[in-house]
Amino acid sequence: MAGPGSARAVTSPDEIRERVRSLLGEAALDGSTSDGGAMGPVAASPVSPQEAAALLRLASEEGWRVLPHGAGVAPDGYGAAGTPPDLLVSARRMAGIIQYEPADLTLEVGAGTVLADLDRELAAQGQWLPLLPPGGGAVTLGGLVSMGLPGSLAVAYGAPRDQLLGLTLADARGRVLPLGGRVVKNVAGFDLVRLVCGSRGALGLICGVSFRLHPRPAADRTLIWSGDEAGSLHALGRVLAGLPLPLAALEIHGHRGGELPQLGPDGWGVALRATGSEPAVTRMVDVAVDAVGRPTRTLEADASVRFALAAAADEGRARPQHRRKLPPSDLGVLLDRLTRDGQEAGGKEWGGVVADLRSGMVRRLRADATGLPPLTPVTPAVGRLHAGLRKVFDPMGVLPGQWRYGWR
Amino acid sequence: MSPAPVPLPDDVLRALQATVGNRAVLSDPDRMLVYESDGLTQYRFPPSAVVLPGTAEEVYRVVRILHQAGLPYVARGAGTGLSGGALALNGAVVVATTRLNRILDLDVENRRARVQPGVINAQLTRATAPHGLYYAPDPSSQSACTLGGNVAENSGGPHCLKYGVTSRYVTALTVVLPDGELVRLPTSDPETGTLDLMGLFVGSEGCFGIVVEMEVELLPKPEGVRTLLALFDSLEAAGAAVSTIIGRGLLPAALEIMDRATIEAVEDSVFAAGIPRDTEAALVVEFDGVEAGLDAEMEEARGVCLGSEAREVRTASTAADRDALWKGRKKAFGAMGRIAPDLLVQDATVPRSRLPEVLARIGEIGRRHRLRVANVFHAGDGNLHPNLLFDRNDPDELARVEKASREIMSVCIDAGGTITGEHGVGLDKRPYLPMVLPPPVLEAMGQVKAVFDPTGQCNPGKVLPDEYLPGGGLTRASA
Ligand SMILES: Cc1cc2nc3c(=O)[nH]c(=O)nc-3n(C[C@H](O)[C@H](O)[C@H](O)COP(=O)(O)OP(=O)(O)OC[C@H]3O[C@@H](n4cnc5c(N)ncnc54)[C@H](O)[C@@H]3O)c2cc1C
Numbered sequence: 001m002a003g004p005g006s007a008r009a010v011t012s013p014d015e016i017r018e019r020v021r022s023l024l025g026e027a028a029l030d031g032s033t034s035d036g037g038a039m040g041p042v043a044a045s046p047v048s049p050q051e052a053a054a055l056l057r058l059a060s061e062e063g064w065r066v067l068p069h070g071a072g073v074a075p076d077g078y079g080a081a082g083t084p085p086d087l088l089v090s091a092r093r094m095a096g097i098i099q100y101e102p103a104d105l106t107l108e109v110g111a112g113t114v115l116a117d118l119d120r121e122l123a124a125q126g127q128w129l130p131l132l133p134p135g136g137g138a139v140t141l142g143g144l145v146s147m148g149l150p151g152s153l154a155v156a157y158g159a160p161r162d163q164l165l166g167l168t169l170a171d172a173r174g175r176v177l178p179l180g181g182r183v184v185k186n187v188a189g190f191d192l193v194r195l196v197c198g199s200r201g202a203l204g205l206i207c208g209v210s211f212r213l214h215p216r217p218a219a220d221r222t223l224i225w226s227g228d229e230a231g232s233l234h235a236l237g238r239v240l241a242g243l244p245l246p247l248a249a250l251e252i253h254g255h256r257g258g259e260l261p262q263l264g265p266d267g268w269g270v271a272l273r274a275t276g277s278e279p280a281v282t283r284m285v286d287v288a289v290d291a292v293g294r295p296t297r298t299l300e301a302d303a304s305v306r307f308a309l310a311a312a313a314d315e316g317r318a319r320p321q322h323r324r325k326l327p328p329s330d331l332g333v334l335l336d337r338l339t340r341d342g343q344e345a346g347g348k349e350w351g352g353v354v355a356d357l358r359s360g361m362v363r364r365l366r367a368d369a370t371g372l373p374p375l376t377p378v379t380p381a382v383g384r385l386h387a388g389l390r391k392v393f394d395p396m397g398v399l400p401g402q403w404r405y406g407w408r
Numbered sequence: 409m410s411p412a413p414v415p416l417p418d419d420v421l422r423a424l425q426a427t428v429g430n431r432a433v434l435s436d437p438d439r440m441l442v443y444e445s446d447g448l449t450q451y452r453f454p455p456s457a458v459v460l461p462g463t464a465e466e467v468y469r470v471v472r473i474l475h476q477a478g479l480p481y482v483a484r485g486a487g488t489g490l491s492g493g494a495l496a497l498n499g500a501v502v503v504a505t506t507r508l509n510r511i512l513d514l515d516v517e518n519r520r521a522r523v524q525p526g527v528i529n530a531q532l533t534r535a536t537a538p539h540g541l542y543y544a545p546d547p548s549s550q551s552a553c554t555l556g557g558n559v560a561e562n563s564g565g566p567h568c569l570k571y572g573v574t575s576r577y578v579t580a581l582t583v584v585l586p587d588g589e590l591v592r593l594p595t596s597d598p599e600t601g602t603l604d605l606m607g608l609f610v611g612s613e614g615c616f617g618i619v620v621e622m623e624v625e626l627l628p629k630p631e632g633v634r635t636l637l638a639l640f641d642s643l644e645a646a647g648a649a650v651s652t653i654i655g656r657g658l659l660p661a662a663l664e665i666m667d668r669a670t671i672e673a674v675e676d677s678v679f680a681a682g683i684p685r686d687t688e689a690a691l692v693v694e695f696d697g698v699e700a701g702l703d704a705e706m707e708e709a710r711g712v713c714l715g716s717e718a719r720e721v722r723t724a725s726t727a728a729d730r731d732a733l734w735k736g737r738k739k740a741f742g743a744m745g746r747i748a749p750d751l752l753v754q755d756a757t758v759p760r761s762r763l764p765e766v767l768a769r770i771g772e773i774g775r776r777h778r779l780r781v782a783n784v785f786h787a788g789d790g791n792l793h794p795n796l797l798f799d800r801n802d803p804d805e806l807a808r809v810e811k812a813s814r815e816i817m818s819v820c821i822d823a824g825g826t827i828t829g830e831h832g833v834g835l836d837k838r839p840y841l842p843m844v845l846p847p848p849v850l851e852a853m854g855q856v857k858a859v860f861d862p863t864g865q866c867n868p869g870k871v872l873p874d875e876y877l878p879g880g881g882l883t884r885a886s887a
Contacts, residue, residue, distance in 0.1 A: 101759060101761060103651055103655050103760070103761040104654075104760050105760075106759065126657055127657075147598070148604065149598075158572055161596075161604065161607055162572055162575070162576045175848040175851075175852065176848065177848055177849050177852055178849065179849065181824075181826050182824060183757040183758060183759060183790055183825050183826055183829070184790060185573065185786075185789045185790075185829035185830055186826045186829060187561065187562050187611050187828050187829065187831075187833070188827050188837075188844050188845065189833060189841060189849070189850075189872070190608065190611065190612055190615075190616075190856055190857065191562070191575070191607060191610065191612070192608070192852065192853065194575065194610070195604060195607065197596070198595070198603065198604050198607075199596065199603050200598060202603070214659065215657030215658070215659060216657070242517065243628075244540055244628030244630075245698065246630070246697055246698070276697070276698075276701070277701040277704070277705070279700035279701035280698045282700065283698045283699065283701070284698055323599065327515070328517070328518050329518055358519075360518070375597075375600050376594065376600060378600055378601075378602060381589040382593070385605060385859060386602065386605075388858075388859035389605075389856065392855040392856055
């Protein structure tokens with residue numbers, strides 16, 4: 001990959017720290033990572049998009065490798081693979097609500113805002129941001145958007161890209177780019193918001209984000225059908241997925257007992273979550289039970305929320321992990337293959353799996369990619385588009401994507 | 409306004425004919441007449457030729473030929489676009505998707521359809537209905553507009569309030585890039601390191617290439633639907649009812665408003681929907697979902713409307729009764745076409761809570777410029793459509809339409825809104841774009857456009873002002 005490879009001028013951490021200090025002042029330097037010793041990357045937290053842009057421009061001029069980061073709970077990081085960065089830049093100090101109009105059901109917050117904190121503020125107004133990314137409530141909104149990963153609620157409410165109205169990006173050219181807006185429909189110009197969502201730091205530091213909100217559901221119920229065998233559970237899940245019900249979530253969990261005791265002793269279960277008005281939730285549950293029989297366990301209200309959060313939090317911790325999207329009807333074959341392989345391997349190092357029964361999004365947790373469908377190769381034409389787009393925001397190649405850091 | 413048609417160089421014409429067949433290349437000015445304009449009726453731009461490819465492969469070969477010849481071209485669906493996106497500027501060759509109109513695969517279990525871009529929006533919903541499925545984005549033009557056009561504009565519709573716009577339902581896109589390369593666009597994937605190029609492409613208004621195949625997600629039809637029509641003595645009261653409904657935590661599938669000028673036009677037409685002509689605003693509220701609880705939501709919405717001084721509330725639960733309540737709203741554009749020679753359908757979004765005040769200011773702008781303004785819009789999304797009625801043969805009136813449009817745009821921007829919610833920038837809103845986007849953003853968008861289309865041949869003269877387009881905008885390169 002292009003970027004600041006072998007030819008770059010190496011600057012010592014002390015020198016970088018000094019340059020950052022003189023640009024943004026002492027307050028911008030985070031003490032915490034200097035514990036990692038003199039060799040650890042310098043960590044800085046600009047307080048505004050303008051500061052972030054100035055810092056990224058300096059890094060570009062100097063050829064420092066920069067890793068934008070949120071709360072550090074996303075399932076990738078420089079530590080696992082690839083080259084360590086010279087500078088960590090976080091939106092930590094850009095936290096809190098910038099604008100919140102409950103009557104408009106829209107919200108703009110600093111990218112450093114932690115999801116769980118935001119959720120408390122929204123709950124006070126009876127509103128909700130229905131996103132449950134890997135990492136659960138601990139993620140920052142900037143990190144969530146940067147990763148762009150759909151969670152268990154994505155089929156019902158949309159992935160981050162669908163709920164996002166706008167964001168402010170500081171890019172490595174030193175530009176502050178306010179993209180999108182705060183209104184719920186907006187097609188003024190090309191959709192750079194969606195390009196940045198899920199770009200994992202490759203295009204700059206996300207400093208602020210705005211979202212559309214939903215009314216907090218009056219009722220929230222999760223039904224769990226536990227089992228010990230992938231095949232029959234998948235068959236049950238497939239019936240549920242075929243029902244014409246606007247369910248909030250419908251996933252099959254495999255071998256996650258330790259992390260999610262609600263699934264029962266074998267750690268296998270289908271979890272159906274219904275949200276909405278009390279009569280609507282009751283009706284959805286009744287239809288589901290009529291179709292497949294009584295669940296092993298029903299989680300009401302807070303218990304339903306806690307299960308979903310715990311599942312998301314565990315997914316954030318699980319390393320390594322792999323994601324694939326396949327037609328939902330193919331999930332049964334895949335799950336059978338994974339369990340068969342697992343039994344052959346003695347079941348010990350098997351890890352876990354979770355799959356969305358309606359979108360076909362599979363997450364293989366704490367395991368390698370054995371048995372999963374191969375990744376879609378990046379064709380040369382697509383590779384050229386990527387290289388071109390990265391250069392638009394990062395001409396010197398200082399951001400991840402132009403130098404390698406890993407998912408695994 | 410309409411430049412003389414530029415004939416295509418003979419060798420290019422012959423190459424195109426050899427690729428798609430003689431009958432699928434139009435170059436006779438008479439036969440190309442319908443391709444001179446689109447839903448933005450005040451403009452006419454004659455193309456130098458119209459090509460109608462029959463396969464994705466043909467699209468790719470046509471684009472290659474035009475790319476190599478250095479000629480501009482523009483994709484065209486049904487031509488219902490309201491911002492002039494499909495207009496053939498600089499004598500561009502029109503690449504029409506009319507013949508690419510097949511539903512390639514309907515996967516009922518996985519609720520997906522693979523289609524060609526020329527499939528009409530409503531055609532897909534009709535084809536999926538027997539399986540209890542439908543395609544959610546429902547632009548009011550759905551009986552005519554194409555799915556490819558919907559992707560290009562990231563179109564919305566009345567039910568996007570609850571269900572979201574086109575980008576949420578597109579699950580795969582295969583496109584011909586401006587240099588003639590056929591690619592399937594990736595989404596964001598941490599393992600392959602790809603970005604959401606598919607998301608970026610949706611809403612690119614035909615400027616990043618031509619969609620040749622797409623896959624969309626379908627939804628199961630809701631178990632129950634309830635519709636309500638509330639009539640008000642002021643537009644502000646209707647706007648207030650919308651805010652209260654949203655504020656109460658109800659999430660209707662649709663919340664649509666028509667004002668008095670629109671109601672009069674509808675009632676004077678063959679589409680008369682039985683709304684008293686002195687009604688200042690009619691609000692359609694629709695709820696859908698599982699049966700249980702719908703009646704309660706409906707009752708609450710009815711209470712809100714009556715509390716906001718609705719003079720009458722009609723409700724419907726059968727399909728036939730619902731159609732009657734929707735009739736006025738659905739036929740509004742058609743009816744307006746009958747009361748003025750030309751109609752400029754404006755499109756802007758404001759925060760929902762600012763609707764009443766913005767509507768009042770739009771009314772004032774219309775009066776000041778002596779223009780008839782008829783409002784019919786997606787109120788729940790804050791997505792306004794002030795329609796300006798005029799006669800394009802009256803230059804003074806046309807000038808007033810342009811002035812009023814600009815003023816309406818600034819009112820919406822001042823209220824925290826934007827200049828287009830769903831119809832796109834196209835040609836019409838290009839001059840207004842710098843009112844909402846600062847120079848660095850316009851610059852970045854121009855750079856992104858240049859990544860896809862470095863020579864600026866693909867849909868020239870659209871979206872971005874010339875100074876931000878690759879090469880400063882394209883002037884006809886060869887010929
Ligand atoms: C009465 C009426 C009501 C309307 N209501 C709504 C509404 O409720 N919501 C809404 O969002 N819009 C609405 N519209 C606007 C319009 O119908 C939409 O923008 C629609 O998506 C355009 O589709 P089309 O096939 O007509 O595209 P065209 O007008 O032919 O083209 C529009 C743009 O798409 C590009 N394009 C077309 N096909 C392709 C392709 N295959 N690949 C790449 N680019 C392509 C063109 O180059 C052009 O830039 C309405 C229009 C009318 C006339």
